[in-house]
Amino acid sequence: MFxxxxxxxxxxxxxxxxxxxxGLIGYLTTVYIVAVNSSILSEAGVSLETGMxxxxxxxxxxxxxxxxxxxxxxxxxxxxxxxxxxxFSIVGSTGLTFQEGLAVVLVAAILFLIxxxxxxxxxxxxxxxxSLKHAITVGLGFFLILIGLENSGLVVSGxxxxxxxxxxxxxxxxxxxxxxxxxIFLFMKNIPANFLVTMLSGTFIAYLxxxxxxxxxxxxxxxxxxxxxxxxxxxxxxxxxxxxxxLTIILIFENMGLLHGQLHMLKRQNSYSKAYQVTAFSSxxxxxFGTSPTVSAAENAAVISSDGRTGKAALTAGVLFLATLxxxxxxxxxxxxxxxxxxxxxGVLMAQNLKNIPLDDLxxxxxxxxxxxxxxxxxxxxxxxxxxxxxxxxxxxxxxKQKELSPVLTVISALFLLYFVMKIAGI
Numbered sequence: 001m002f003x004x005x006x007x008x009x010x011x012x013x014x015x016x017x018x019x020x021x022x023g024l025i026g027y028l029t030t031v032y033i034v035a036v037n038s039s040i041l042s043e044a045g046v047s048l049e050t051g052m053x054x055x056x057x058x059x060x061x062x063x064x065x066x067x068x069x070x071x072x073x074x075x076x077x078x079x080x081x082x083x084x085x086x087x088f089s090i091v092g093s094t095g096l097t098f099q100e101g102l103a104v105v106l107v108a109a110i111l112f113l114i115x116x117x118x119x120x121x122x123x124x125x126x127x128x129x130x131s132l133k134h135a136i137t138v139g140l141g142f143f144l145i146l147i148g149l150e151n152s153g154l155v156v157s158g159x160x161x162x163x164x165x166x167x168x169x170x171x172x173x174x175x176x177x178x179x180x181x182x183x184i185f186l187f188m189k190n191i192p193a194n195f196l197v198t199m200l201s202g203t204f205i206a207y208l209x210x211x212x213x214x215x216x217x218x219x220x221x222x223x224x225x226x227x228x229x230x231x232x233x234x235x236x237x238x239x240x241x242x243x244x245x246x247l248t249i250i251l252i253f254e255n256m257g258l259l260h261g262q263l264h265m266l267k268r269q270n271s272y273s274k275a276y277q278v279t280a281f282s283s284x285x286x287x288x289f290g291t292s293p294t295v296s297a298a299e300n301a302a303v304i305s306s307d308g309r310t311g312k313a314a315l316t317a318g319v320l321f322l323a324t325l326x327x328x329x330x331x332x333x334x335x336x337x338x339x340x341x342x343x344x345x346x347g348v349l350m351a352q353n354l355k356n357i358p359l360d361d362l363x364x365x366x367x368x369x370x371x372x373x374x375x376x377x378x379x380x381x382x383x384x385x386x387x388x389x390x391x392x393x394x395x396x397x398x399x400x401k402q403k404e405l406s407p408v409l410t411v412i413s414a415l416f417l418l419y420f421v422m423k424i425a426g427i
Contacts, residue, residue, distance in 0.1 A: 018306075019073070019312035019313045019316065020313070020316045021307075022073060022303050022308025022309075022313040022316075023308065023312070023314065023315070023317040024320065025192065025193075025308075026300065026302060026303035026306075026308065026313060027317040028193040029192070029196070029299040029302045030317070031196060031324060034055050034059075034331055035052070035199060035334045036343065038050075040083045041083065041086075041087060041292070044086065044087040044101060045091070045097075046098055046290065051290075053328070054286075054289045054290035054291035055077075056324050057226065057289045058076075058077075058078060058286045058289045058291050058294050060318050060321040061285055061318075062077075062282030062285070063076050063314050063315075063318035065278050066314045067312065067313070067314030067318060070275045070277075070278050071310060073304065073313035074262060074275065074297070074314060075300055075314060076279060076282050076294040077295070078286070078295075079251075079294065079295035080144065080346050081137070081141070082250055082251065082254070082292050082293055083291075083292040084381070085381045085382075086101060086104075086105065086247070088380070089246075089381040089383075093379070094239045095239075097234075099230055100232075100240070102228055102230040102290065103235065104240065104243045104244050104247060105230070105247065105286060108244050108248040108251060108293070109280065109286070110284060111248045112251045112255075112280045112283055112293075113277075113280040113281060116277045116280040117277070121252055121276075125253070126406070127409050128249065128253070128412075129409070130356070131365070131367070132367065132368060132392065133253050135357060135367070135371035136375075136381075136385060137254075137353040138351050138354050139371045139373075139375030140350055140381065141346075141349070141352075141353070142372060143347070143379075144347030145343070145347035145376075146379075147347075148343030151336045152341065152344075153167070153170060154180070154340075175202070175205050175206050175337040176337040176341065178205050179338055179340075179341045180340075180341040182201050182205075183195075183198040183342065195345075198342060199334055199338050202334075202339070202341065206335045206338055211335055212333060213335075227290075228287070228288055228289065230287050238419070239419075242416075243382060245415070246381055246382050246385050255276065255280075255295055255296060256276075258296040259272060259275050259296055262296060262304065263275065265304045266309065298349075303317075354372070357369075363396055363399050363401055366395055367389070367395055368388060370387040370391050371385055371387060371389075374388070386417075389409075389412055389416045390416050393410060
């Protein structure tokens with residue numbers, strides 16, 4: 001009896017150490033999101049510190065829920081690409097305020113939550129062609145690349161062209177370029193926590209060029225920085241509901257893809273339902289924390305590779321995210337020159353989905369390429385999606401392939417067309 005208990009104790013001890021180690025690795029590979037997401041949220045009109053608090057609380061809550069309810073070693077953080085959609089399209093392009101944008105997040109999350117408990121998610125999944133799904137991801141990737149290049153000063157507005165390369169003599173340009181080269185090297189060498197190391201290296205490079213603000217040693221936190229009340233004052237506007245659509249679609253498809261792949265790695269496919277439900281509920285809570293929705297982090301592959309197998313790893317990472325509140329003053333010192341290279345690399349990774357678009361079938365490729373091109377060129381994810389979704393039925397009908405059009409897709413395309421007609425009419 002003594003030996004059996006002793007063996008069980010040792011096994012439990014090894015399990016805890018393994019899970020805590022995996023959770024720590026997961027935290028280190030995802031903590032970059034605190035600086036990167038807050039930088040993007042600041043474009044929507046909130047302070048960096050407020051964005052950091054929102055990012056930390058959303059990541060902490062979602063990850064803890066994943067550990068407790070789904071008992072999976074998965075970390076939830078605000079999604080890259082989705083945060084750009086929120087800041088630059090939902091808030092930036094439509095004229096919605098930050099709180100009204102959070103109302104869009106709340107409605108999209110509720111719809112996302114409904115798909116987690118009904119068959120609606122399957123209906124939408126089957127209605128949208130794979131080529132358009134991949135095109136949205138590619139377009140988001142190119143958009144992040146453009147944002148990273150612009151924020152770093154590597155590209156600027158040109159006198160004779162829309163954009164041109166930045167000033168080679170400026171300290172910001174040089175620091176950004178050096179950090180980008182460091183980021184590429186670290187990423188390609190698969191250095192553990194390479195994005196975190198990139199930020200630290202980039203911050204040091206910025207310090208050498210005199211670009212670092214050293215006077216941020218405290219922050220003031222009030223209730224408005226911790227809890228937001230989404231505003232539905234714009235709910236009567238058509239643009240409000242049109243903003244809900246792309247966010248809902250991206251939330252559903254991105255999480256479906258991420259969870260499917262990660263649970264396959266874990267050999268826990270039977271846990272998909274609970275994981276999907278937690279992800280949807282975490283997205284809903286994001287609206288009240290003041291950030292774009294959370295998703296299952298792509299970096300969860302590092303947690304799984306480190307033998308993270310249970311919710312203990314997620315609980316470890318969640319607690320570490322909450323502890324990050326204590327170092328916000330130092331995180332807020334990280335300059336754009338240290339953050340932008342990460343946006344560029346993440347954008348490149350998302351753009352890899354281009355290989356999944358059937359280039360030999362123009363009826364699929366042409367609408368898909370319209371989406372990938374128009375998202376960055378219009379600086380609007382919703383407008384970019386509209387071009388592709390409107391073109392898709394036109395191309396199919398022209399090539400006498402209308403049987404490939406689903407009723408749901410036809411309605412979605414008609415709504416996007418109505419959106420453009422209303423813009424033309426100035427409504």
